[in-house]
Structure formats: C-alpha cells, structure tokens
Amino acid sequence: MKIKLLLFSGFLFFASFFFYACVKDDFDMDTVTATNWNPNGAAPLINSDLTLWDILKDYDSTDLLVVDSNQFVYLVYEDTVYSQSAEELIPIGNQAINYTSNLNISGGPLSGDFTTSYDYDFDFSLGGGIELDSMTLKEGWLNMVLNSDLNYPATIIMTIPGATQNGVAYRDTLNYVASGSSINSNLGGTKLVFDNSIVDNRLQVHFDVTVHGNGNANLSPYYLNFDMAFSSLRFRYMYGYLGQFNLNLNNDTIGIRINNNSLTGTVNWEDPRLYINVLNGWGVPIRATVDYMEAIRTNAPTSSVVISGTGIPNPWDISSPAAMGQVATSGFVLNKSNSNIDAALNITPQRILALVSGSTNPNGNVVKNFVEDVSRMAVEAKLELPFYGTANGFILQDTFDLDFGEDLSNVEWLLFKVYTKNMFPIDGDIQLFFCDSNYVQLDSLLNPLEQTLVAATPGPAPDYIVTQPREKTVTQTIQGSRLNNLEITKHIIVRARLDTYSSGTQLVKIYSYYKLGLRLSAQVQFKFNSNEF
Amino acid sequence: MKKLLFALAVVVGFASQNIVAQDDMIIQNLNIVPQSYYSNPAYIPQCKIHVGFPALSSLYIAGGHTGFNAKNVISINVLDSVEVDMESLVDQLKKNNYVFADVNEEILSFGFKFKEKHYFNFALTEHVSFRFSYPKDLIEFALYGNGALLDETLDIGNFRLNASHYREYAFGYSYIYDSKWTFGTRAKLLFGKANINTKRSDITLTTESTFFDITATSDILVNTCELNHFTDTNYEFDTKEYLLNSKNFGMGIDLGATYKYDDKLTLGLSVLDFGFISWKSDPMNLVSNNPGGTFTYEGVDAAAFFADSTYLDNALDSIVEIFMIDTTYTKYKTMLNTRIQGSAFYAVTPKNKLSASARIQFFDKGIHPALSLGYMHKFGDIWHVTATYSMANHNFTNFGLGFSLKLGFFQLYMMSDNIFAPIIWNRYSWTETRDGGEIVDNNITVPSNWKYMNFHFGMNFVFGCKPPKDYVPIID
Incomplete structure (x- = not known):
C-alpha cells in the first residue's frame, strides 16, 4: 500500500511539471528605452x-557630329542665314488705266446696229527698271468698267492679243445697259507677252463696240470711258530684264552652341573652316559684298574678333543658273591660311555674325533674266570644327x-x-x-x-x-x-x-x-x- | 507601435531548441510503452499484446521556433527600463530558422508477439506537420542594410513553407534472429490529404563593394495540393471528401536492427520514414518563369535615359520578365522526413538503465543532428520513469522527463523532451490608448526561454508483460 502511495505521489509530482508554470519576470513595455536602428x-x-x-x-x-572614314569627328554648325524667293523679291503691284473717247452716231434716232472700234496701249508700271518679255500669272484679275452717257444698249468685245490663255488670245464681252456696266475676268494661267519695242512692258488692248439702236433719240456725241485694272497679280514665271534690286543678306548669325555654357578658357581649333555658300535659283546675276564678319562671345568676359582675311572675296559675283529650275552654287571657305578664323574661335564665341549685301544685275540690262515664283536665293553658312587642337x-x-x-x-x-x-x-x-x-x-x-x-x-x-x-x-x-x-x-x-x-x-x-x-x-x-x- | 512590435517579437520568439522533429527522442527509454518502436522497429515491447486506446493511444504535439526567443532580445537594464537588443536577436539566428509544429495522432493501434520470436503490429495515424523557415540574411538585410553587407550573397528569399497532412497505415514486423540480433520493419501506406511544399525559394541579393552593383537572383518552385480550391471564392469545403481522399498515394518504410553485445549493452540502429507521397489531386505549382534568372542593377544609363523616354519602362519590363511567377498544375512528389538514429543502452542494474542516442535528419538540403543522453529507472513493472538531456542543432539546454504507469491492463504514459522551458514564463505588459481616450492594459505571458516543446501522451491496454528475458534485447 505504501509503495502504491509512493508511486502515486511520484506520478503527481511528475505530472505537475506538465501543468504547472510560474511567471519569472514582468516586463513593462511602456518603459522600453529607445533602440537605435542604423541601416x-x-x-x-x-x-x-x-x-x-x-x-x-x-x-x-540640333547640331551634327560628322565622322569621316577614319572615325575622326567633326562638329558642324550649319545655318541658312538668308533665304528669299523670287516672288518675295519682285512684287507686282496693281496696274490701272483709264481711257475716254467720243462716240458719234450720225442721223436721227438709231434703230439698227452701229459698230466702231478702239485700240489702246496698256503700259505696266514696274519698279527697278524691270523690262519684262513675258510673265505667266498664277493669280490675277482683270476688271473693266464702262462709264458712258450712251442711251442705247451696246456690246463691247475686249481683246488683248498679248494675253493668252492656253494659246488663245484673251477676249471678253461687256454688255452695256447703263453707265457703270463692268466685267471681271480671272487671269489665272494667263501668259502676258509684252511689247517692249516702243515702251517697256506694254500690252495692246482692242475694243469692238456695237451699239444696238432701239429707236431712242440720238444724243450724239456720246463719251465712252474705259476704266481697266489688273489686280492681285501673282506671277509664276517671269522672263526679261528684272532690274536692279538691293539684297540685304545680314539677317542671321551662326550659333556655336558648344560654347553656350563655357565660362572661360581657350580652345585652339587646329583646322576650323567656315563655309559661306550661296544657292541661287534665280536666273539673275548677283554681286554680293561681305561687309562684316565677327565672332562674338556673349558670355562673360564678353569679347569679339572681326573675321578678316584674303579668303573673303569682295566683290563676290554670284553665279546664276542657266535654265529655269536649276540652282547655281557659289561659295568660299575661310580657314587658317586665308583668314583669322582660328583666332576668332579661340575666344569660344557663342555666335558668328555675317553682314552680307548684294544687288541684282550689277551690270545693268545686259543679260536676260528669268525667275520662277518659288525659285530662291539662299545664303548658307557652315562652321566645321574638326576635333583637332588643344584646349x-x-x-x-x-x-x-x-x-x-x-x-x-x-x-x-x-x-x-x-x-x-x-x-x-x-x-x-x-x-x-x-x-x-x-x-x-x-x-x-x-x-x-x-x-x-x-x-x-x-x-x-x-x-x-x-x-x-x-x-x-x-x-x-x-x-x-x-x-x-x-x-x-x-x-x-x-x-x-x-x-x-x-x-x-x-x-x-x-x-x-x-x-x-x-x-x-x-x-x-x-x-x-x-x-x- | 513599438509595443506591438515587441509583443510580436515575443510571440514569434517564444520557442525552441533547434530540434525539428517528428517524434520525441525520450520515448525510446520507455520500452514498456509499445509506441517506443516508433524510434526503432526492431524494438520489441515488453508486453505480448497491446491494444491502443482508440484515438488516445498516442498523441504527440510539438512546436517551436529555432531562431531567437524573447529572453535573447528583451531585458531589463539597471535603470529598470526594458531594453530591446536587436544585435542579440541577429546573433541568435542561424542561416535558416524554423517555426514548426507537429501533431501525430494515433487513431488505432495494436501489436502482438507470435511464438516469442515474431512481433506484429499495426497503427493508423494522422500526421500533420508544419514547418516555415526564414533566412537570417533577410533579418540582417533589414537591420543593417545592404551597404553593411557588401560582397555577401544574402539569401533573403529563402522562405520555405512545408506543411502536410497525411494518413499512415503502418504494418510492423519484428523478428528475433538470435540471441544477439533483432530486426524489424514497418511498411507504411500513406494517403496525403493536403500539402504545401516549397521546393525552391532562392532569392538572393548581392551588393558588390566596388560600385555597389546589386545582383538579384530568383528561383522559386512552390507546390501545393488541395489548396487551389481556396482560390475559388465559391468553393465549399467538404470534410468527408477531404478525409476520404485517396488520390495522393505514397509509401514509406522504417528499418531497424538491434545488437545485444552482452547482458548489459545493447546497440540499435534505425532508418525511419524513408518514403514518398505523390500529390495528384488538385495540384498547383508556383514556379519562376525564368528559373535561376539573374538581374544586375548597375545604375541608370544616363545616355539611354535621356535618349529614350521608355528606358525605365523597358528596364522594369526586363526585371518583371526575369522574376515573373507562373502558375502550373502538375502533380509532384515529396519525400518523407527521413531520419537515421543510433542508440546504445546500458543496464547498470536491473532497475537502472543508461542510454545514449544520436539522430540525424535530412531536410532543406542539410543534415540536422541531435544527441540525447538518458536515464531510466523502473519502480517494479508499474511505474517507469526516465530523464534525458538533449543537444540538438547547437542548443544544449533541453531536459526531458517521462513516465509510464501501468495499472493492471491499463497503461498511461506522458513525456516531453524539454520540461523546464515551459515552466518559467515572462509577462510582457503595456498600455494602449484607444479611440475615445480609454486606456487599456494589455499583457501577454510566454515562456521565458521556451524555443521548443513537445508533449507525448497516450494510453494502451497491455497484456502479458513478462517476457522471457533471453528474447528481449533491451528491456530488462
């Protein structure tokens, strides 16, 4: 019995290990001290x-790095410093003429038709000594108003032999009913061939007048006033002598953006080249003058160097194309041997200014000219900087x-x-x-x-x-x-x-x-x- | 917030010695308990016949955390303030740290001897195991940052979740070959119920020291079985269908032998749970689209960044492509947690016995050893007690106790490998101000140094417990 009691007590003792537990420590987490974390x-x-x-x-x-066959790098700044179309160069203004003539109808009241005709010369007034052989219009209007005291209806047929549309001479009819009767004709596509034999830029105009008698009283003499106008003329082609115009080619500069952020220092480009090229699409001789070229440093400390040298042609005769649609190229290049372009670039300029002027037909009316409305004359400047030198x-x-x-x-x-x-x-x-x-x-x-x-x-x-x-x-x-x-x-x-x-x-x-x-x-x-x- | 973090640290860190076991080591010392043959199928119980108490013959519960515990991290300084030592937390961690739990519930079991040399047994057991591992590198990465761990390959993604529920039908047979040798085996038919198996979870991060280039690799393969259903919001769990599912078949075997050197010394060796389960019902696999894919971030290519507005988007697309996870639905196989165990028993006197055993387990591409020393005393045939000291995975403070009480045909046993740790508890308290200004006292009480605990309990009916001494190799 004692043994069983002992065993039972031992069992409870061991079992208590499995079910008894005590709390050893209390941790008040509200007192937690700061902990560092240093990742x-x-x-x-x-x-x-x-x-x-x-x-x-x-x-x-926006600029271009160019590589040659040896993988050598050039920095090229290219800009069109001047560009003008022929249409911009030669504006054609409105042309107007006013003719007045008397009309005598013999006898009493007119009951049948009475015919007569008139011829007039329409001389275009164009500036700059322009002497046109022909001009093809892409746009334009011809307006004719007949002012008269004629008390009969009449038919006036206007013919301009020098103006053709698709090879047919221009012809239009005005039906007169009262003073102020008019016609308005579209001249788009019309080719005007001028008669320069006596007076420059002349067109001949012919009027056939038929008066339709209606029994009214004959109040002769009557007056006929022809008020004609060419308006909104825009040419497509122009042949002849286009006169002498001044060209101002100094509208722009070449930006050297690599220097935009430079503060100071020198860069010695060993082989810089400045190309000035003129692309001339006008069939007009041009003589240009390089008035002034300058490298300008706008960043502090500011400075500038005038570009000069034998490489700058003065005067400079610009080639013109031999036929409509062609472009003739003229140009010169400045380098170390024919200018001070290297010294000019040493100051790390931000831009190069070129002032160029010129005129058309410098020798007067000695050659025939031709232009198309869209043909242009452009001056391009190209600064080529091979990465070869010192800094x-x-x-x-x-x-x-x-x-x-x-x-x-x-x-x-x-x-x-x-x-x-x-x-x-x-x-x-x-x-x-x-x-x-x-x-x-x-x-x-x-x-x-x-x-x-x-x-x-x-x-x-x-x-x-x-x-x-x-x-x-x-x-x-x-x-x-x-x-x-x-x-x-x-x-x-x-x-x-x-x-x-x-x-x-x-x-x-x-x-x-x-x-x-x-x-x-x-x-x-x-x-x-x-x-x- | 900080209190919540600390509380979380306390809860997570509440466990273990670094044992990741599926059964206890102490049980082998109580050979009067029929379930001692779990540790070696060659062990023949003392009683001729046993019948397990239905559903209560063997209940084994274990849980733990092999990383840090609260005691390592939280202390009270001389100013009576609580200190949190994050350095200590990291120091306590191993390369891989495990949170685990195991439940083995024996539903039915019986065994009997036949003509003294043969022993047959059978057991139907439900096994549920859970093991989640996390890498020390990730904690170090979070605590110290990548800049403090240059040129180290940080295994930050090595999160492995392995959990299984399977049913085991075990048929055991032991044979006394001669006066020296005894052999035994247990053949197991296994039926998996549910599983999640992280086969690969290798996400590494390396920051090189020269330019701080960051290289990340990813290789993930996670297999699941019977979990895909839960991605369907309309799915209704059918308990009967789940428990009777027999599609995930597997087999396993235990092998063992004992050698009786002389009347006092007996040696034993066993291989346990060598086998597999094929998971076929409702499998789902999460797998890296580009297994082993590597991406190195070396900085932004400034030229490309400014030249191409889609540069960053393209870079992100590349990263996503490398680390993308695909979903497949392929059956897979998992191996059982195989263990090899060697034991030695020395009978000092007929009533006192010493034991030593060593065990190695294989999982996560590693060998996990454990060593146990034990003492058993017998108070007649009624009450057997045992005490053990265990070392496992560098943890040296595990003291176990167990006993078996036999009252007539009825046998009760109870044991644990780590008896002291759960006895001493710490309380962590803090106040919380809720909405409305109400101040609430909170506390949580957890074992002071409890990193691991197991508990094994059971009841059997045993008959004929007086075996011929010559044929029982271990017990007296």
Whole structure:
C-alpha cells in the first residue's frame, strides 16, 4: 500500500511539471528605452559609357557630329542665314488705266446696229527698271468698267492679243445697259507677252463696240470711258530684264552652341573652316559684298574678333543658273591660311555674325533674266570644327534643379563614389556645387584638389590615337554639418574645367569610338531611433 | 507601435531548441510503452499484446521556433527600463530558422508477439506537420542594410513553407534472429490529404563593394495540393471528401536492427520514414518563369535615359520578365522526413538503465543532428520513469522527463523532451490608448526561454508483460 502511495505521489509530482508554470519576470513595455536602428544602404546611380554624341547632346541637340572614314569627328554648325524667293523679291503691284473717247452716231434716232472700234496701249508700271518679255500669272484679275452717257444698249468685245490663255488670245464681252456696266475676268494661267519695242512692258488692248439702236433719240456725241485694272497679280514665271534690286543678306548669325555654357578658357581649333555658300535659283546675276564678319562671345568676359582675311572675296559675283529650275552654287571657305578664323574661335564665341549685301544685275540690262515664283536665293553658312587642337582652362558650367529633401536628420553620412574610365585625351576637374534657392553656393561635393578625370595619352602625330583609357575613382563623404547644407539645396551647379592632354599643350584628335565610362554610386548611413516611430 | 512590435517579437520568439522533429527522442527509454518502436522497429515491447486506446493511444504535439526567443532580445537594464537588443536577436539566428509544429495522432493501434520470436503490429495515424523557415540574411538585410553587407550573397528569399497532412497505415514486423540480433520493419501506406511544399525559394541579393552593383537572383518552385480550391471564392469545403481522399498515394518504410553485445549493452540502429507521397489531386505549382534568372542593377544609363523616354519602362519590363511567377498544375512528389538514429543502452542494474542516442535528419538540403543522453529507472513493472538531456542543432539546454504507469491492463504514459522551458514564463505588459481616450492594459505571458516543446501522451491496454528475458534485447 505504501509503495502504491509512493508511486502515486511520484506520478503527481511528475505530472505537475506538465501543468504547472510560474511567471519569472514582468516586463513593462511602456518603459522600453529607445533602440537605435542604423541601416546602411548602397546602390549604383549612374553607369554610362558616354560617347561624344552623348556628352554634347545637351548642348548641341540640333547640331551634327560628322565622322569621316577614319572615325575622326567633326562638329558642324550649319545655318541658312538668308533665304528669299523670287516672288518675295519682285512684287507686282496693281496696274490701272483709264481711257475716254467720243462716240458719234450720225442721223436721227438709231434703230439698227452701229459698230466702231478702239485700240489702246496698256503700259505696266514696274519698279527697278524691270523690262519684262513675258510673265505667266498664277493669280490675277482683270476688271473693266464702262462709264458712258450712251442711251442705247451696246456690246463691247475686249481683246488683248498679248494675253493668252492656253494659246488663245484673251477676249471678253461687256454688255452695256447703263453707265457703270463692268466685267471681271480671272487671269489665272494667263501668259502676258509684252511689247517692249516702243515702251517697256506694254500690252495692246482692242475694243469692238456695237451699239444696238432701239429707236431712242440720238444724243450724239456720246463719251465712252474705259476704266481697266489688273489686280492681285501673282506671277509664276517671269522672263526679261528684272532690274536692279538691293539684297540685304545680314539677317542671321551662326550659333556655336558648344560654347553656350563655357565660362572661360581657350580652345585652339587646329583646322576650323567656315563655309559661306550661296544657292541661287534665280536666273539673275548677283554681286554680293561681305561687309562684316565677327565672332562674338556673349558670355562673360564678353569679347569679339572681326573675321578678316584674303579668303573673303569682295566683290563676290554670284553665279546664276542657266535654265529655269536649276540652282547655281557659289561659295568660299575661310580657314587658317586665308583668314583669322582660328583666332576668332579661340575666344569660344557663342555666335558668328555675317553682314552680307548684294544687288541684282550689277551690270545693268545686259543679260536676260528669268525667275520662277518659288525659285530662291539662299545664303548658307557652315562652321566645321574638326576635333583637332588643344584646349586649356576650358570651363563648362550648367545648372540643374536638385532637392535632397528638407529633413536629412536620419542620415549620418552620405558617400559618393565617382569612377571614370576616360578614353578622351582630356583632363578634367569636375565639381558639383550645392546652391540654395538663390543660387548661393553652400557646399561642394568633391575635393577640389583631387582631379576627377585623367586624360588618356594620345598617340603620335598625325593621328594622335588614344589606345589606353585612364581610370580614376574619387570618393567623398558628406557628414555632420555639411548635411545641413544639403537640406536647403535647391540647385546644383556642375562645373568642369577641361584641358587637353599635357595641360593643353599637345595637339589631340577626337575619334568617334572614344568613350567616357562614368559610374556614380552612393552609400547612405541612416540612423533611426525607435522613439521616432 | 513599438509595443506591438515587441509583443510580436515575443510571440514569434517564444520557442525552441533547434530540434525539428517528428517524434520525441525520450520515448525510446520507455520500452514498456509499445509506441517506443516508433524510434526503432526492431524494438520489441515488453508486453505480448497491446491494444491502443482508440484515438488516445498516442498523441504527440510539438512546436517551436529555432531562431531567437524573447529572453535573447528583451531585458531589463539597471535603470529598470526594458531594453530591446536587436544585435542579440541577429546573433541568435542561424542561416535558416524554423517555426514548426507537429501533431501525430494515433487513431488505432495494436501489436502482438507470435511464438516469442515474431512481433506484429499495426497503427493508423494522422500526421500533420508544419514547418516555415526564414533566412537570417533577410533579418540582417533589414537591420543593417545592404551597404553593411557588401560582397555577401544574402539569401533573403529563402522562405520555405512545408506543411502536410497525411494518413499512415503502418504494418510492423519484428523478428528475433538470435540471441544477439533483432530486426524489424514497418511498411507504411500513406494517403496525403493536403500539402504545401516549397521546393525552391532562392532569392538572393548581392551588393558588390566596388560600385555597389546589386545582383538579384530568383528561383522559386512552390507546390501545393488541395489548396487551389481556396482560390475559388465559391468553393465549399467538404470534410468527408477531404478525409476520404485517396488520390495522393505514397509509401514509406522504417528499418531497424538491434545488437545485444552482452547482458548489459545493447546497440540499435534505425532508418525511419524513408518514403514518398505523390500529390495528384488538385495540384498547383508556383514556379519562376525564368528559373535561376539573374538581374544586375548597375545604375541608370544616363545616355539611354535621356535618349529614350521608355528606358525605365523597358528596364522594369526586363526585371518583371526575369522574376515573373507562373502558375502550373502538375502533380509532384515529396519525400518523407527521413531520419537515421543510433542508440546504445546500458543496464547498470536491473532497475537502472543508461542510454545514449544520436539522430540525424535530412531536410532543406542539410543534415540536422541531435544527441540525447538518458536515464531510466523502473519502480517494479508499474511505474517507469526516465530523464534525458538533449543537444540538438547547437542548443544544449533541453531536459526531458517521462513516465509510464501501468495499472493492471491499463497503461498511461506522458513525456516531453524539454520540461523546464515551459515552466518559467515572462509577462510582457503595456498600455494602449484607444479611440475615445480609454486606456487599456494589455499583457501577454510566454515562456521565458521556451524555443521548443513537445508533449507525448497516450494510453494502451497491455497484456502479458513478462517476457522471457533471453528474447528481449533491451528491456530488462
């Protein structure tokens, strides 16, 4: 019995382990002390292999990089600085004439028909000494009003032999019933052939008048007043001598946008070329004069250089096409050997101004001219800058909006890592300035003493080809009070000082396969406290 | 908010020693309990006949969390304030950490000896297991950030959810070959009811230290069975159909042997749960569109970004293409949680016995070892008690207790591998201000250092418990 009691007691003891529990500690979670959480984040931001196209895109999106067969790169700025159509050059004004004649009908009251005729000369009044042989109209109207005291109805047939439509002489009929009767004819497609034998630009007009007697009293003499007008004339073709007109070709400039963001420094283009080409679609001799060419730097410090040299022809006779529809090209090119274009470009100008004037038929009426309404005379300027030369202290600057956020209190430090793999023979000191909303510089990102971009070594002349890129990694940490500057940063100014290899003393060439490998990475050390949640 | 987080940490961290087991190690010390042959089919129970109490012959419940527990993370400092030590939390974690639960419910069982050398047994058991693993790397990633873990491949997506419910029909046979050797086997017919199996969940993140390039890989294959129904909002669960589902057939086997070195020392070796289940009814597979796909983010290509307005969209499309998850409906197979166990028993006296056992499990492409030392004392044939000390997966503080009480034909047993941990509890309390200004006191009470607990309980009817000494290898 005792044994069974002992066993039962032991069983309860063991069983109690399975069902009994006690609370050891009480934790008042309302007294939890702050716990820090300090994660660290790292990520790449930018990874690009930038070609010259990519680098210049921001500045020169509308311009052209050209590559020759050796992959050598040219920067080409091309602009049409003047363009005018023949229609714009030669406006044809309204032409009007007024003739009055007497009409005598013999006898008493007229009961049958009475006929008579009149011939008049219609002389076009055109400025500039224009002497037209013919002119084909694409638009135009002929209006004729007959004012008279004739008390009989009449039929007036107007014929202009020099005006043909589809090869048939112009002919129109006016039915007179009372003074002021008129006709209005569309002259579209009409070819006017002028008789210049006696007076320039003359058209002959013939009127056949038939008076229809109706028994009314004969009140002769009567007057007949023919009031004629050519209006809204627009030509399609014009032949003859088109006179002398002055041309002002100074309407535009060439923008050199690669220099738009340059602050200072010099760029020595070894082989710059400025082409001035005239494309003449007018069958008219033109003599031009290059009055003035100037490279202008508008960025501070402002400066300018007048472009001069033997390469500028003065006077400059512009070729004209031999037949309608053709275009004759005349041009000249300025380079280092025939001008100071290299010196002009050394100041990193933002634009080149060209003042060119000219006149048509400089030798007078010695050759026949022809024009089509749409034929144009255009002056094109092309600045060709082969990437061949040196640069020293060439500083580019641009500004971007940037906002890090107003509260960086949870950031302990911020690390930026910039890696470049440079195949360009260009050294670069790049700096990023953090600015407030008023563009006041608050801080800068990189150590100013540490060069960011190291030039690759160019090969020997004449090709100067780079074979080995240069790598550089720059790391910068921003922490402490410098982070406060980032909180009020609203803009970032990126400034790059560029020198070609060996401080801009050695000639370099840029090829299309050169790349700038750029990697930007960031690491952030955060600091959070549990009380913030 | 912080209190809620802490409470959550307490709840999640409430468990374990790093054992991920499907049965207890302590039971092998109580050979008078017929269910001791779960650990080695060559073990022949002491009693000639046993019949399990229907539905109560063996109920095994286990649960735990192999990661951190509240004690590791929350403490009281000298100012009487509660401190949360996140560093300690991370330090407690292993590469993969498990939250798990197992329930094995024996519905029917019986066994009997035949001509002293043969032992036959049968058991019908329902097995339910749940195991969810999460990677330490993810916690480190969240706590320290990728910038602090440069050049390390972070296995942040290694979330593996494996859960099964299957029915086991086990037919056991043991044979006493001679005075030294005994062999045994249990053949199992398995019928799966429901399953979710994460075969692959490899999402890695690597941040290299030079430019901080971030490389992500993804390879996911999650199989489910009988869960696709629940994506249909009109689906109505049919309990009868579920329980009688026999389409997911599997087989398994236990093999074991014991060697009686001398009258005091007996050695045993067993291979348990070697088998598989084919899941065929209503399978659904979530699989990576591009298994093993890799994406490396090296930064934005500034030139392309400014040149092409669709650059970012295209990049995102590429990422989606790599990490897209497809759904398929293909049958699949899962292996059982195979275990190999070796044991040694030394009879110090007829009533006192020492034991040592080692067990290794295979899952998640890893070997998970456990070691147990035990002592058993017999108070006659009525009351047997045992105590164990276990080490498993680098956890060394597991003390177990168990007993068997036989009153006539009736046998009751109860045991646990980790008896102390659930006894000592901590209470975590906080106040909460609700809408309207009402202040409410909240608290949660969880075991202080309880990372794992199991509990095994059962009742049998046993007959003929006086075996011939010469033919029983382990028991006295």
